[in-house]
Amino acid sequence: MRQGSMKALYELHSWTGLLLGLVLYVVSFSGVVALFEIELGPWERGTYQPAYTDHAKAADTLYAEAEARWDEIPANFSIYLPGYYDSLISLQARGGELVLDAATGEEAGEVRDGRSRTGEVLNRLHTDLLLPLPWGRYLVGFFGFVMLLSLVSGVFLHRKMLAELFTLRLRRSVRLKWTDMHKSVGIWGLPFHFMMALTGCVLGFIGVFLLAAAFLSFRGDAGAASEAMSGAISASPGEAAQMVTPGLIVANALRAMPDLEPEQIVFDGWGRKGGLVTVYGTVPGRLIYFPAVVMQGETGQLEGIVDWSREGIGKRIYAMVTPLHYGNFGGIALKLLYAVLGLGSCLLVLSGLSVWRARPAAMASRGNRLFLAFSDGIVHGLPLATAALLLAGRLMPLAVVTSYGWMVAVLLGVLCVAILLALASASQAHRFSGITAVLLLAFPLTTLLVAGPGAFAALPILSVDILAVLLAMPLLRRALRPV
């Protein structure tokens, strides 16, 4: 490649890294934590009920309870089934909601109302940067594109990639150390970084471009486009008719798709001739886009199976996007693998910033020094704010933890304090590490305080506490022995 082109690419790589690297760090780090939104549920609540797997029986119990309480069951409603980390089952319709504990059959409205919004805040930090929808989603999609630009330009710049595959000189100059680290994490993690950036960009803009593409490819037939892309089959309900039980629907869905782990049942035209019921779920081990089984409500007979992974190449590739991005196709072990690789994405951004910081000219101007202090605040403040948010979700009053606005205020408040401290005085990194470590070490103490020692018997709660202590150790070491 020409010298001028290399220079242009170097500039592109530099400005994407410098101007947008911090946002990519926030998106990557929050994504790592948000991966475990469901798994953190029992720890946040301080209670855990063993997995309830008899979905058919649970759906029947819930439906019977709704019939007994409500004057009339609406024609369109949904049932959300219990999962491994949550034993609640709920029926949601336009007119109201009924929530039961699937294991006991007792109403759980109060328990549900008292749940913290921590997971939602972390999830929305990753998907929308806490900005209003849909603009936040588009912005994060744009950052996915910026990451793609940065990755591909980095590949072109690093022409000795194969020769330096195992080069990592940690005991030389600071700049060489970070340069090698940046290259090594970049090269070895390239497939993951690329996949995450691409799928993130697609998911960010899906609301605009998939709709536009579908509208065009169906030659302007918006109804056909919407039906084909959502995979749903619309019901044409007629006069009143006797329906089968929801439990039979679930049982038949599992017969039609044995690997399906049902999560949601959508009733369309229930109680009417031609009414349809769709069972959505996941299929572990498969890259599959919202698999669903559609059945007739009147007979419980199969109407159709939606499984894009078994269709044409276009749909099959698209079906991979969501599961590949969220890592929800291989259980908790795969999520842990994703978390490690996601931290690699954070390290890629941080090492890039450190290379820039190690330049002799980096500290020359006041603007540069302010930028570096600000980046220190973000980099060290975000883990601290996340740990604080998780603790706040357990310890703060109910009115605070159930309010999305308050929980956002907790996260941003801690982050802002960290940034201000970093701007006020340089070299705060070891202090931030120390405070984060202390907060993480407080996790098991809050389990004792909130849920009592019996809670440690539940593996999903105990594993979060153990992980917090393990994560605290290197941070504590860094705090006590600052570089």
Place this chain on the structure above:
Amino acid sequence: METIASPIFVIAALAASLGGVAALAGARASSVGGARRLPLYLLSATLVAGGFYLSGRGMGWDAGIPVFLAFIMLAGFGTALARSLGERGKAARPAPLRRSAVDEVRRADGVLSLRRSAMSLLTGFLFSVAALFSLSLLLPMEPAGRAALATVLWPIVWTGITLWLFASGAVLRSHLLTLLAAFVLFGLAAISFLSGGEG
């Protein structure tokens, strides 16, 4: 807790991937001649292929391929890190004389070419949208598949064109060429849409 794999296959796949990457590192670090390194390269290829097979066999190909790639990524970085830490007691060798590609490039003068960046982004965006529209009308597959594939390809097209525009020497010519191509694609899409025929 849901599990999708036989643990023995997962452990074997991880071990094979790690062994394959370590053998590759050994071959590259070896001071012997090219032909004598061949057994190490062969061993590396065999172990990596074994890791690939074991991942797919144990977890199914949908999950197995991403997990295999994750194992290779972690094994690669882990090997580089272990080699680096292993050099603790050794005297620091002088840095290799070769210079990285980045060092060969004259450093940017500090002024970011924001106008050029913005132009490349916008022109690239326009072309990618034109490509999205024409692909969703003209790809030889059923309509939903066309729309889905075009949506996945769109960011790749945007990235590729933006980088090309950025790196191109003849800035004006490449922008004009891209804009012309975008209008041709928009025209093709419009003709196909209005004619109502299948791609």
